[in-house]
Amino acid sequence: MIENMLTSSLLDLPTIVHGFGTRCDNMASLMPDYWRRRPVQHERHGTRVAVVTEPNEDCGEADGMLTDRPGLLLTIATADCVPVLLAHNNGSEVAALHVGWRGAQAGIVDAFAALVRARGGDPSDWIAATGAAAQACCYEVGPEVIDGFVERHGLPREFVAPRDRMLDLPAIVQWQLQRAGIGQVARRTECTLCHCRDDDGDPTFHSYRRDHATRIPVVDVQWSVIALVKRSRRKGLEPHDAGHWGKR
Numbered sequence: 001m002i003e004n005m006l007t008s009s010l011l012d013l014p015t016i017v018h019g020f021g022t023r024c025d026n027m028a029s030l031m032p033d034y035w036r037r038r039p040v041q042h043e044r045h046g047t048r049v050a051v052v053t054e055p056n057e058d059c060g061e062a063d064g065m066l067t068d069r070p071g072l073l074l075t076i077a078t079a080d081c082v083p084v085l086l087a088h089n090n091g092s093e094v095a096a097l098h099v100g101w102r103g104a105q106a107g108i109v110d111a112f113a114a115l116v117r118a119r120g121g122d123p124s125d126w127i128a129a130t131g132a133a134a135q136a137c138c139y140e141v142g143p144e145v146i147d148g149f150v151e152r153h154g155l156p157r158e159f160v161a162p163r164d165r166m167l168d169l170p171a172i173v174q175w176q177l178q179r180a181g182i183g184q185v186a187r188r189t190e191c192t193l194c195h196c197r198d199d200d201g202d203p204t205f206h207s208y209r210r211d212h213a214t215r216i217p218v219v220d221v222q223w224s225v226i227a228l229v230k231r232s233r234r235k236g237l238e239p240h241d242a243g244h245w246g247k248r
Helices: 101-106 108-118 143-153 169-179
Strands: 016-020 040-042 049-051 058-061 064-067 074-078 082-088 094-099 126-130 184-187 222-228
Touching: 016 082, 049 108, 064 074, 064 108, 074 082, 074 094, 082 169, 082 222, 094 101, 094 108, 094 222, 101 108, 101 143, 101 169, 108 169, 126 169, 143 169, 169 184
Parallel strands: 040 058, 049 064, 126 184
Antiparallel strands: 016 222, 064 094, 074 222, 082 094, 082 126
């Protein structure tokens, strides 16, 4: 079964194709032309953001990618971490970040903003949307994780964890994006641990926390993707590239 991917109206620009995947979305079937040419990064919960220039490029160990080249699909694999899709507000560049609590504490959002400035840009010209992730309703962590955000980032403890030991990572990432100067930020609120597709109780998303005993590493993930639309040599934007997915 192939479902329409989740999207954000904030990223609904004519030069951009994007989506937040669920456990039922088959990327190779949804967008074969993009998928087979996608660059690859090896996520390590770090802060490196790679600048991508070629199809099938191996970006090495990185948790973020940025490109200004049409047709290069930037992909983030998650199973509780926060996927962040970003675009320049004029649709000329796109980026994607994989943000777990380690990456958030280490400063991957600030690393992205620094990269934008190093390339002569301004983070305020960028927009961002975050996808489904482990929410504060279910994401129990040790006190040292909460202490780390309080001590390193000066955040109120009740903001980091609205309930005892329950981390609100999506809220922290949204705050970090805003603090880094990103112009606009939108956030999806589905929880990867407890959100269900229908009354039968089938989970909508893969979750490392929920399924760690039975899941297949690397395979049981959902993909979040963003690309500048491919351009035809003769006809401009390829018609099948825009509006491919329904919005949910």
